[in-house]
Amino acid sequence: MWQALLEEGVLSHVNKEQPFKDKCFLYRFRVDEDGSAGSYSTTEDTNAANEYVRESLSTLFQRGPDAILRMILRKPSHERTPEELELIFEELLHITALSHLSTSIKRELSSIIVFESHAQAGTILFNQGDEGRSWYILLKGSVDVVIHGKGTVATLKNGDDFGKLALINDAPRAATIVLKENNCHLLRVDKEHFNRILRDVEANTLRLQEHGKDVLVLERVAKQRGQHSAFKYTVMSGTPSKMLEHLLETRLGNQVSGLDPFLDDFLLTHIVFMPVVQLVDELANYFHCDSNNGSQTPEDREYIINFKKRVVQFMQKWVTAVRHAAFDEPSVCDFIEDLATEIEADQELSEETSIIHNVLTQMTRYQEDRNQNTGQKWKLPPNGQPICLFSGNATPSKTIIRPDDDIIFRVYCADHTYCTLRFPLHTTAGIIKACAADKLQLNRGPDDLVLIEVKSNGERSVYKDNDVSIPTSLSLNGRLFVSVKDHLDALTPLPEQEGPTEGIDIDLEILSTKEIAYQMTLFDWDLFWAVHEYELLYQTFGRHHFGKITANLDVFLRRFNELQFWIATEIVTTSSMCKRVGLLRKFIKLAAYCKEYQNLNAFFAITMGLSNMAVLRLTQTWEKIPSKFRKLFQEFEALIDPSRNHRAYRVYVGKLQPPVIPFIPLLLKDMTFAHEGNKTSLEGLVNFEKMHMMAQTMRTIRFCRSRSLGLEPPSPKSEGEVRSYISCLRVIDNQRVLTAMSQKIEPIRKV
Numbered sequence: 119m120w121q122a123l124l125e126e127g128v129l130s131h132v133n134k135e136q137p138f139k140d141k142c143f144l145y146r147f148r149v150d151e152d153g154s155a156g157s158y159s160t161t162e163d164t165n166a167a168n169e170y171v172r173e174s175l176s177t178l179f180q181r182g183p184d185a186i187l188r189m190i191l192r193k194p195s196h197e198r199t200p201e202e203l204e205l206i207f208e209e210l211l212h213i214t215a216l217s218h219l220s221t222s223i224k225r226e227l228s229s230i231i232v233f234e235s236h237a238q239a240g241t242i243l244f245n246q247g248d249e250g251r252s253w254y255i256l257l258k259g260s261v262d263v264v265i266h267g268k269g270t271v272a273t274l275k276n277g278d279d280f281g282k283l284a285l286i287n288d289a290p291r292a293a294t295i296v297l298k299e300n301n302c303h304l305l306r307v308d309k310e311h312f313n314r315i316l317r318d319v320e321a322n323t324l325r326l327q328e329h330g331k332d333v334l335v336l337e338r339v340a341k342q343r344g345q346h347s348a349f350k351y352t353v354m355s356g357t358p359s360k361m362l363e364h365l366l367e368t369r370l371g372n373q374v375s376g377l378d379p380f381l382d383d384f385l386l387t388h389i390v391f392m393p394v395v396q397l398v399d400e401l402a403n404y405f406h407c408d409s410n411n412g413s414q415t416p417e418d419r420e421y422i423i424n425f426k427k428r429v430v431q432f433m434q435k436w437v438t439a440v441r442h443a444a445f446d447e448p449s450v451c452d453f454i455e456d457l458a459t460e461i462e463a464d465q466e467l468s469e470e471t472s473i474i475h476n477v478l479t480q481m482t483r484y485q486e487d488r489n490q491n492t493g494q495k496w497k498l499p500p501n502g503q504p505i506c507l508f509s510g511n512a513t514p515s516k517t518i519i520r521p522d523d524d525i526i527f528r529v530y531c532a533d534h535t536y537c538t539l540r541f542p543l544h545t546t547a548g549i550i551k552a553c554a555a556d557k558l559q560l561n562r563g564p565d566d567l568v569l570i571e572v573k574s575n576g577e578r579s580v581y582k583d584n585d586v587s588i589p590t591s592l593s594l595n596g597r598l599f600v601s602v603k604d605h606l607d608a609l610t611p612l613p614e615q616e617g618p619t620e621g622i623d624i625d626l627e628i629l630s631t632k633e634i635a636y637q638m639t640l641f642d643w644d645l646f647w648a649v650h651e652y653e654l655l656y657q658t659f660g661r662h663h664f665g666k667i668t669a670n671l672d673v674f675l676r677r678f679n680e681l682q683f684w685i686a687t688e689i690v691t692t693s694s695m696c697k698r699v700g701l702l703r704k705f706i707k708l709a710a711y712c713k714e715y716q717n718l719n720a721f722f723a724i725t726m727g728l729s730n731m732a733v734l735r736l737t738q739t740w741e742k743i744p745s746k747f748r749k750l751f752q753e754f755e756a757l758i759d760p761s762r763n764h765r766a767y768r769v770y771v772g773k774l775q776p777p778v779i780p781f782i783p784l785l786l787k788d789m790t791f792a793h794e795g796n797k798t799s800l801e802g803l804v805n806f807e808k809m810h811m812m813a814q815t816m817r818t819i820r821f822c823r824s825r826s827l828g829l830e831p832p833s834p835k836s837e838g839e840v841r842s843y844i845s846c847l848r849v850i851d852n853q854r855v856l857t858a859m860s861q862k863i864e865p866i867r868k869v
């Protein structure tokens with residue numbers, strides 16, 4: 119009762135101590151303090167006073183038991199008796215915020231959980247950006263969750279808890295907590311106890327709300343070994359802006375080195391859910407958060423400066439993660455320049471000057487390089503040869519194909535007449551269609567016409583009007599046609615699409631196999647190097663989704679198919695059995711060298727070429743090669759075996775150190791699997807788990823290229839000859855034709 123009187127302010131301790139202590143005489147009644155106590159002169163006064171005492175006593179009878187609990191909860195742990203701990207434990211059983219915890223944990227909590235009350239509405243419990251020291255459960259009253267630049271985003275009521283995020287992630291407080299009512303009651307668990315008892319058994323999911331709607335859903339995940347605790351919260355879904363805020367608040371600043379996985383996932387995939395322009399806009403707002411904030415306390419200033427530093431760090435990590443792709447966006451370049459100017463003018467940001475200058479230098483270097491190589495011309499030769507620079511240089515040699523580079527290609531119509539067009543790669547199918555129709559004098563409206571690929575086997579695939587990177591997307595011997603919609607059946611492949619009818623003139627036997635593998639790897643490395651991780655995203659979401667070109671990836675995938683069909687073409691066009699046997703041996707050796715050079719793309723392509731039914735069925739040829747070659751080939755086949763989701767290959771490649779040229783079709787398969795199996799948006803929030811899956815695959819590419827290719831060249835005998843040979847392979851990519859030729863050179867044996 120004394121405790122209740124104390125809490126209600128009837129009684130006060132001279133030093134304002136809150137827990138009531140018996141046998142202590144330093145209390146006085148407030149009325150005494152005020153000096154307003156007087157004698158009751160009339161009977162009415164006495165009756166009124168008695169009535170007042172009765173009412174007060176009945177209130178005290180109600181409040182007394184609760185006050186005992188609070189009195190106990192205010193005691194230091196070591197002063198709590200076993201009976202008192204039991205009382206606390208029973209109370210904890212009724213608290214929803216603890217309902218997911220086991221009985222033994224609640225017992226542990228009984229001895230350390232403390233009661234805290236605050237008399238005044240408006241009291242700040244802690245500030246955004248502060249170090250997290252405790253976790254709270256609200257027992258009575260309500261608090262506002264306030265965020266810089268946003269104001270109050272949520273109000274928490276009794277039963278709610280808060281303050282866990284900073285403790286679990288070792289991050290600063292994500293919001294300021296302000297008491298909304300007088301006399302709020304809270305339970306508090308301090309960090310050291312939280313870490314010891316709760317951290318690793320915390321609830322699996324944490325949902326943050328703003329204005330009644332979920333904005334961030336975090337899930338508990340295992341941390342890597344060696345870290346403070348076994349768990350932390352990672353983002354599962356969220357609104358784009360809240361995820362960015364969470365990133366800037368918690369994932370930057372306290373990270374000394376390395377790239378935080380959430381930050382890296384965000385940087386690699388944000389284009390899916392947050393366009394670059396929006397990202398730059400929000401970063402600029404964060405950087406300028408002080409511009410409309412007149413009076414600032416020193417704490418405010420510190421917070422603001424810290425935030426500015428984080429924006430700079432974000433830019434640095436952005437450029438590291440996506441390299442030149444960031445500089446291809448004018449809004450990013452403008453922002454970097456503005457940042458540099460403002461940072462130079464702000465003494466408080468002097469440490470950031472070198473970071474932003476470094477970013478600026480990278481940007482300038484890239485822009486210079488781009489300006490030098492601007493408007494390159496590529497051509498897609500009509501005879502099924504690889505896409506190459508128009509200047510005649512057959513090897514792209516570390517040349518990236520850019521959206522505004524031109525490409526020269528042909529568009530045919532049903533009677534096989536054609537026009538030659540030259541367009542930037544980012545041109546849409548709709549424009550190409552209109553222009554080709556005009557040149558070929560097809561007098562029909564654009565809605566009646568389609569742009570379509572006709573493959574060498576007669577298969578057709580229609581382009582959507584807003585698809586881009588059209589010429590590079592063609593299959594090896596595929597051709598672009600423009601046709602009236604209703605007459606697609608009339609389209610037939612051109613005779614030349616069949617490919618060569620006999621082997622290429624050069625005598626492969628005289629070229630050193632190792633030299634071919636070496637030159638092939640250099641060539642493939644250059645193509646691989648030009649592919650940006652983003653192209654995997656563009657390809658997965660569809661050519662029209664981002665309006666961005668996938669030309670470098672297209673060229674690399676074409677190369678894969680080219681190698682695969684080249685093997686089959688060479689074998690079936692070699693009619694001499696003796697030569698064929700030699701060729702088979704040579705190709706198995708070639709696959710072995712490519713594997714040794716860690717060019718797994720070529721290794722797969724060659725092995726798949728050799729496993730083509732048109733080659734595999736040549737039993738007489740296979741019988742004539744030494745058994746050690748056949749065994750080697752069986753090993754290779756086992757490695758490319760697609761069963762159990764390409765397990766053999768995944769295990770093998772998992773052990774390699776870069777540089778590696780990976781089997782890209784599998785990476786694309788993984789991307790498609792992640793894309794088709796998971797929604798991009800879940801109840802209005804970005805499904806970040808999906809973004810994480812996609813980023814993992816994109817990171818594989820980064821890992822494979824994280825060291826440059828430094829192969830020891832085999833003593834060159836015919837370097838130039840080999841190089842020009844492997845960069846200009848002509849192939850048959852029609853399976854029916856390959857099989858027919860195979861049957862011609864080794865007819866089915868009659869039993």
Ligand SMILES: Nc1ncnc2c1ncn2[C@@H]1O[C@@H]2COP(=O)(O)O[C@H]2[C@H]1O
Nearest residue numbers: 263280281282283284291292293326327
């Ligand atoms: N929308 C929100 N954004 C950030 N924090 C929130 C939000 N809603 C509630 N909170 C709580 O506010 C707390 C502030 O401190 P913490 O970052 O430790 O943990 C935070 C959450 O528990």
